[in-house]
Amino acid sequence: MTLDFLAPAYLWVKSFHLMAVMAWMAGLFYLPRLYVYHSEIPQGGGVEHERFAKMERLLLRAIMGPAMVAAWLFGVTLVLTPGVVSWTAGWWLVKFGSVLAMTAFHGYLAASQREFAADQRRRSQRHWRLMNEVPTVLMIVIVLMVIVKPF
Ligand code: HEM
Numbered sequence: 001m002t003l004d005f006l007a008p009a010y011l012w013v014k015s016f017h018l019m020a021v022m023a024w025m026a027g028l029f030y031l032p033r034l035y036v037y038h039s040e041i042p043q044g045g046g047v048e049h050e051r052f053a054k055m056e057r058l059l060l061r062a063i064m065g066p067a068m069v070a071a072w073l074f075g076v077t078l079v080l081t082p083g084v085v086s087w088t089a090g091w092w093l094v095k096f097g098s099v100l101a102m103t104a105f106h107g108y109l110a111a112s113q114r115e116f117a118a119d120q121r122r123r124s125q126r127h128w129r130l131m132n133e134v135p136t137v138l139m140i141v142i143v144l145m146v147i148v149k150p151f
Contacts, residue, residue, distance in 0.1 A: 002082040010084070013077050020070035027064035028102070028135040031056060031109050035116065035128040043119050053117045060113050068106055075099070090151035098142045105134055 006013070038052040079085050085092050115122050144150070 001080070002084075003080050004082055006077060006081040007083075010078070010081050013074050013081065017071060017074035017078060020067050020074055023063060023067035024071050024106075025135065025139060027059050027067065028106065028109070029132070031059055031064065031113075032128050032132040032134075034059070035109075035112060035123075036125055036132065038116050039121055039123065039125045039128055043121055045119060049119060056113050056116060060110055064106065064109075068103065072103075089149070091145040091149040095142050095145040098138050098145070102135065102138045102142070105138070 034052060034056050038049070038056070041048050041052065043049075087093075112123070
């Protein structure tokens with residue numbers, strides 16, 4: 001299903017889609033990095049723990065959350081624009097799958113924010129260094145699929 005009245009706004013919608021994606025990605029790259037350093041701070045509260053907890057909460061709630069919603073809203077508007085997406089196109093199925101994985105990763109970071117805020121350290125520093133690579137790998141796949149459209 002597509003909506004003809006969306007066609008004239010295609011480039012505007014795509015521009016806002018990319019702006020929202022950039023803000024979302026900035027947070028997805030930075031938040032795991034904050035978790036790497038927060039996991040070094042001993043449990044038991046303290047000034048440093050409070051500072052990291054505040055940075056993580058604001059990054060997630062004030063930037064990443066709204067940016068993810070906007071990326072989805074403008075992205076779905078593009079899907080509903082005539083001639084943009086075919087649900088049998090390989091590039092779109094791989095992109096859409098990777099975007100769902102990116103959204104699940106956002107959810108995992110949000111759940112972990114609540115654990116850190118409660119002064120828990122459930123994962124190792126090495127775990128968060130590895131997690132830091134996830135959005136990079138997904139971004140590479142997404143951008144190559146949507147720009148090159150290889151299949
Ligand atoms: C959140 C859900 C998302 C949806 C539903 C979505 C959907 C779309 C659609 C339908 C297009 C238009 C494709 C075209 O014009 O041929 C598009 C463009 C684009 N998307 Fe997304 N997208 C999403 C997330 C992302 C993410 C996370 C990234 C990057 C990490 C991304 C990067 C891009 C780029 C670079 C373009 C421009 C492609 C071009 O100019 O040809 N998108 N997106």
